[in-house]
Amino acid sequence: MASQVGQVGAAPAADLDVVRANPDVSAGPKARGGRFGDRIATGLLIFFAALWFVPLAWPVATALKPEAETTTIPVEWVASSVNLEAFRSVLSAGSLPRWYLNSALTSLAITAITVLLASLAAFGFSRARFRGRNVLFWVVPAQILIVPLFTQMQAFRMVDTYWGIILPQVASPIAVFIFKQFFDGIPRDLEEAATIDGASRLRIYWQIWMPLARSAIAAVSIFTFVASWNNFLWPFIVITNPDMMTLPVGLSQVQTAYGVRYAQIMASAVLGGLPLLIVFLFFQRQIVQGIAGTGIKG
Amino acid sequence: MTEVAKSLSTPTVRMARDDVSTRRTARTTGWRADLAGLGLVLPFLVAYGLFLIWPAIQGFRMSLFNWRLTGSGTTDFMGFTNYQETLEDPNFWSSIWHTILFTLLSTPPLVILSLFFALLANRVVPARWLYRLAFFSPNLLPSSVVALIWVWMYQPGFGLVSGYLVRLGFNEIGWLSDAGVAMVSVVITTVWWTIGFNFVLYLAGLQEIPRDIYEAAALDGATDLEQERSITLPLLARTTTLILVLQVLASLKVFDQIFLMTNGGPNFSTRPVIQYIYEQGFSTYRVGYASAMSYAFFLLILVVSLGQFGLLNRRRGQADG
Numbered sequence: 040m041a042s043q044v045g046q047v048g049a050a051p052a053a054d055l056d057v058v059r060a061n062p063d064v065s066a067g068p069k070a071r072g073g074r075f076g077d078r079i080a081t082g083l084l085i086f087f088a089a090l091w092f093v094p095l096a097w098p099v100a101t102a103l104k105p106e107a108e109t110t111t112i113p114v115e116w117v118a119s120s121v122n123l124e125a126f127r128s129v130l131s132a133g134s135l136p137r138w139y140l141n142s143a144l145t146s147l148a149i150t151a152i153t154v155l156l157a158s159l160a161a162f163g164f165s166r167a168r169f170r171g172r173n174v175l176f177w178v179v180p181a182q183i184l185i186v187p188l189f190t191q192m193q194a195f196r197m198v199d200t201y202w203g204i205i206l207p208q209v210a211s212p213i214a215v216f217i218f219k220q221f222f223d224g225i226p227r228d229l230e231e232a233a234t235i236d237g238a239s240r241l242r243i244y245w246q247i248w249m250p251l252a253r254s255a256i257a258a259v260s261i262f263t264f265v266a267s268w269n270n271f272l273w274p275f276i277v278i279t280n281p282d283m284m285t286l287p288v289g290l291s292q293v294q295t296a297y298g299v300r301y302a303q304i305m306a307s308a309v310l311g312g313l314p315l316l317i318v319f320l321f322f323q324r325q326i327v328q329g330i331a332g333t334g335i336k337g
Numbered sequence: 338m339t340e341v342a343k344s345l346s347t348p349t350v351r352m353a354r355d356d357v358s359t360r361r362t363a364r365t366t367g368w369r370a371d372l373a374g375l376g377l378v379l380p381f382l383v384a385y386g387l388f389l390i391w392p393a394i395q396g397f398r399m400s401l402f403n404w405r406l407t408g409s410g411t412t413d414f415m416g417f418t419n420y421q422e423t424l425e426d427p428n429f430w431s432s433i434w435h436t437i438l439f440t441l442l443s444t445p446p447l448v449i450l451s452l453f454f455a456l457l458a459n460r461v462v463p464a465r466w467l468y469r470l471a472f473f474s475p476n477l478l479p480s481s482v483v484a485l486i487w488v489w490m491y492q493p494g495f496g497l498v499s500g501y502l503v504r505l506g507f508n509e510i511g512w513l514s515d516a517g518v519a520m521v522s523v524v525i526t527t528v529w530w531t532i533g534f535n536f537v538l539y540l541a542g543l544q545e546i547p548r549d550i551y552e553a554a555a556l557d558g559a560t561d562l563e564q565e566r567s568i569t570l571p572l573l574a575r576t577t578t579l580i581l582v583l584q585v586l587a588s589l590k591v592f593d594q595i596f597l598m599t600n601g602g603p604n605f606s607t608r609p610v611i612q613y614i615y616e617q618g619f620s621t622y623r624v625g626y627a628s629a630m631s632y633a634f635f636l637l638i639l640v641v642s643l644g645q646f647g648l649l650n651r652r653r654g655q656a657d658g
Contacts, residue, residue: 163377331541
């Protein structure tokens with residue numbers, strides 16, 4: 040039956056008129072969408088996709104203009120000359136390279152520590168049972184903790200330090216949850232065989248479980264890295280020294296720093312958005328699957 | 338991932354039940370396994386306790402004192418006075434209202450439009466990755482980049498939005514300077530920025546619907562729209578609920594884009610509650626008062642989450658019964 044339907048669908052849809060004339064024939068899967076409906080859908084989709092690209096393209100267009108031609112009325116997409124002057128000046132004069140470094144260091148550290156802590160904890164949770172383990176999955180919105188966390192960081196003398204950015208972001212119950220879900224699926228006899236061979240728990244974790252958990256590690260790493268790279272509120276509060284700022288925090292200051300030099304502001308914005316867009320181009324499938332599988336907002 | 342878990346766990350359980358000797362060793366080493374398990378969990382527990390539990394407790398303690406960021410905290414105990422002040426502070430209520438208004442304005446388009454895009458993309462087969470790229474990539478931009486781009490686009494006169502609207506014959510609008518419009522402008526930006534997340538979730542949900550259901554419906558003579566209405570939407574109900582729950586909670590926590598685009602203005606007309614808490618804590622240094630407001634806001638989030646879970650469970654109960 041299904042194959043029959045499939046054949047009707049596979050038939051060239053040039054028979055549109057026939058299909059219309061004969062309702063029985065129209066009852067193929069391609070009647071869903073038909074040709075006409077698909078064309079409307081494609082048109083609408085292209086329109087909206089193009090609309091969504093505009094705010095990505097406009098900063099690039101602005102950044103490529105000479106400063107004097109950024110504020111023309113009516114708006115022009117291409118100026119009299121296209122040059123990379125704005126990019127050159129924000130990279131050489133501004134703190135942008137330093138912010139890249141700060142963001143990269145702190146995000147990588149947060150990601151590595153989160154993966155380590157969460158996988159160890161999940162390993163423990165997955166095998167041992169003790170009372171009240173589920174309490175740990177209690178999630179408090181980080182936004183309501185900013186005030187007490189800041190006074191705590193003051194007490195630890197961690198204001199304006201990398202550790203001040205990193206430490207409050209490493210305890211992720213969601214990461215533990217993802218690892219635990221994965222570990223629960225690893226057969227026990229694998230572990231028992233290793234225990235009989237005299238392997239210690241840590242060796243079992245490191246040599247058997249972690250290599251098996253590659254997909255969980257990838258999922259946790261990607262969402263942790265993206266979330267910490269883009270985190271604004273916490274680094275904004277714990278960092279005041281411009282040299283210690285992460286990229287998002289530093290970029291929140293350029294509007295005032297550059298005044299009305301829009302080409303330079305947009306060049307900074309483009310450079311600020313670029314790293315994760317490149318990451319996305321490479322890991323599109325993993326990122327999308329990670330979201331679809333876990334429903335985790337960055 | 339869960340599929341793997343399911344398929345692997347069943348035979349293991351059966352094996353353990355059959356093998357009596359395994360069971361005995363498991364029992365005798367039980368307490369040691371507990372201890373070792375705790376040891377593995379410990380590093381996480383320390384971080385969790387230090388940077389989540391402790392600040393949460395400390396925040397409550399602070400809220401009971403006239404605690405200031407400058408100088409020592411526990412000198413001036415005031416009981417629940419900070420909470421009383423919170424309830425009587427018109428600025429607190431107006432900022433709560435802005436947060437709720439943002440949630441009310443941003444949630445419908447973020448859910449409905451993402452569903453619409455996903456339905457279109459699911460139907461159009463070629464170059465699906467391109468649409469995913471278009472709708473999802475803004476989601477990966479840091480909030481400050483989004484703010485820079487949109488403040489520039491919303492510029493009066495030579496900004497892109499105004500430029501085109503004026504060319505089309507519309508009047509100039511003060512996108513970020515008009516108190517009646519600024520919130521809508523922020524919502525538009527937010528929809529552009531974050532819709533990709535819901536889009537991806539919907540697309541995943543759509544791909545789980547078996548094709549032959551549509552084929553059967555088409556055989557029965559159901560039109561496209563009838564199919565979407567009577568097959569797609571009901572089968573997407575679970576995805577929609579998930580998206581709605583996540584979206585409302587995310588919207589209630591709004592801060593970045595409003596703070597960066599309007600700084601809560603003009604004339605405080607867009608200031609969300611998190612910004613007011615931030616200002617009380619870090620501009621006027623009244624961290625005790627800021628903590629009390631944090632807890633009041635947490636209560637709101639808690640009530641909303643519990644309400645949502647109640648709704649979820651009821652819906653699930655209906656589906657089962």
